[in-house]
Amino acid sequence: MKSLSILLSLISFVVATPLSSSSQEQLFFNADGATYPGFNLDLTALRLVEMEGQAPVWVTELEKIKLKAEGINFFDITEAQDLSSSARVSLKTNYVFHAPNATERVKPILKTLSMEGPKENLKKFSSFRTRYYRSDTGKESQAWLLSKISQITAEHASKSLRRLIALTEFTHPWGQNTIIVRINGSSTDDDGVIIIGAHQDSTNMWPFLPAPGADDDGSGSVSILEAYRGLIAADFHPVRTVEFHWYSAEEGGLLGSQAVAKDYRSRSVNVIAMSQFDMTAWVKRGTREEVGIITDFTDPSLTKFNMDIVDTYLDIPYVLTKCGYACSDHASWRKAGYPSVFTIESTFENSNKHIHSANDRIDISDEFSFPHMLEFSKLAVAFAVELGGWSKTD
Numbered sequence: 001m002k003s004l005s006i007l008l009s010l011i012s013f014v015v016a017t018p019l020s021s022s023s024q025e026q027l028f029f030n031a032d033g034a035t036y037p038g039f040n041l042d043l044t045a046l047r048l049v050e051m052e053g054q055a056p057v058w059v060t061e062l063e064k065i066k067l068k069a070e071g072i073n074f075f076d077i078t079e080a081q082d083l084s085s086s087a088r089v090s091l092k093t094n095y096v097f098h099a100p101n102a103t104e105r106v107k108p109i110l111k112t113l114s115m116e117g118p119k120e121n122l123k124k125f126s127s128f129r130t131r132y133y134r135s136d137t138g139k140e141s142q143a144w145l146l147s148k149i150s151q152i153t154a155e156h157a158s159k160s161l162r163r164l165i166a167l168t169e170f171t172h173p174w175g176q177n178t179i180i181v182r183i184n185g186s187s188t189d190d191d192g193v194i195i196i197g198a199h200q201d202s203t204n205m206w207p208f209l210p211a212p213g214a215d216d217d218g219s220g221s222v223s224i225l226e227a228y229r230g231l232i233a234a235d236f237h238p239v240r241t242v243e244f245h246w247y248s249a250e251e252g253g254l255l256g257s258q259a260v261a262k263d264y265r266s267r268s269v270n271v272i273a274m275s276q277f278d279m280t281a282w283v284k285r286g287t288r289e290e291v292g293i294i295t296d297f298t299d300p301s302l303t304k305f306n307m308d309i310v311d312t313y314l315d316i317p318y319v320l321t322k323c324g325y326a327c328s329d330h331a332s333w334r335k336a337g338y339p340s341v342f343t344i345e346s347t348f349e350n351s352n353k354h355i356h357s358a359n360d361r362i363d364i365s366d367e368f369s370f371p372h373m374l375e376f377s378k379l380a381v382a383f384a385v386e387l388g389g390w391s392k393t394d
């Protein structure tokens with residue numbers, strides 16, 4: 001194990017410094033051919049990646065890891081090459097997002113949201129050595145999340161609501177599955193689906209190193225889980241189907257969300273709106289607490305709707321910001337032709353700089369804020385009720 005630890009220290013040196021010089025390149029290539037217990041990752045495997053404005057290129061897993069370490073975002077389209085090619089799904093309606101009007105339903109739920117569950121859940125979720133999508137601990141963290149969702153459902157959903165809820169694993173070939181929770185809508189003539197998403201996997205810049213992923217995206221994962229808890233505890237029976245997704249392999253080039261979006265499109269599922277929550281905890285010292293609303297590569301009218309929701313229901317204002325091409329799972333839905341949006345903890349510039357390192361921890365700084373996360377749970381609750389509607393409970 002001595003050579004391994006030397007290698008790891010070399011690599012941590014590499015990832016802590018800019019990745020340009022040829023000696024550093026060499027260090028990365030030293031890793032080639034090594035095997036890592038607990039990981040199912042072949043660094044020589046070929047992957048097809050799509051970067052902004054370029055034709056897709058074949059690269060090795062190792063080269064893909066290096067691209068990410070250099071801060072370049074991409075879709076890994078190896079298994080989803082036709083996601084955008086057959087154009088838009090034929091949506092039955094061109095949905096117009098209304099001004100928020102369900103305050104009587106939403107506001108009482110917001111009062112019931114709590115920081116206790118998110119604290120406990122995130123402590124546990126960030127305690128796995130890594131939630132890397134090709135690691136054994138990434139499978140374990142997924143199993144834990146599924147059992148937690150199942151427990152919350154059993155504890156908080158009424159009998160009639162439980163009959164409408166389905167928990168499923170969307171299986172992927174790499175091991176860690178995407179989790180989908182569906183609350184069936186009551187409508188018989190409106191097949192619209194509302195999706196609230198976050199990604200469950202984490203990564204270190206060098207994927208074999210520890211990756212607690214407290215903010216990225218443990219925070220979004222537990223923020224939407226608390227929204228789900230609050231909704232079902234309030235006996236939310238939607239008119240339209242509302243789904244919560246915890247994607248696998250966002251860090252591998254949006255692999256999980258592309259697979260799900262591809263499946264939905266191939267079945268012509270009528271997704272009306274998808275909202276991604278990726279990093280919801282960090283309030284940089286000396287900055288105003290705000291919700292970052294991403295305006296690039298998102299749907300403009302759904303983004304406007306999100307601004308209205310923040311104004312109507314949150315205790316903090318929004319700020320418009322950008323995060324670039326393929327920066328989180330909303331991008332997969334957009335590529336599949338569905339309206340999607342993305343909110344983040346702050347402006348992109350003020351977001352947590354500890355991500356993709358062993359320091360993405362709850363306890364790294366008092367800038368990591370559970371009250372801030374709670375605002376995002378509110379946003380998710382409002383999004384679900386405003387767009388999902390509320391049918392009379394039976």
Ligand SMILES: *[C@@H]1O[C@H](CO)[C@@H](O)[C@H](O)[C@H]1NC(C)=O
Pocket residue numbers: 098101102
């Ligand atoms: C809100 O407005 C939409 C669009 O006009 C409408 O379909 C919905 O029933 C309204 N909801 C409430 C609670 O008034």
Ligand SMILES: *[C@@H]1O[C@H](CO)[C@@H](O)[C@H](O)[C@H]1NC(C)=O
Pocket residue numbers: 163164165166184
């Ligand atoms: C939800 O609705 C779908 C489509 O109608 C149906 O196939 C499924 O069985 C329903 N699930 C639950 C849990 O009611």
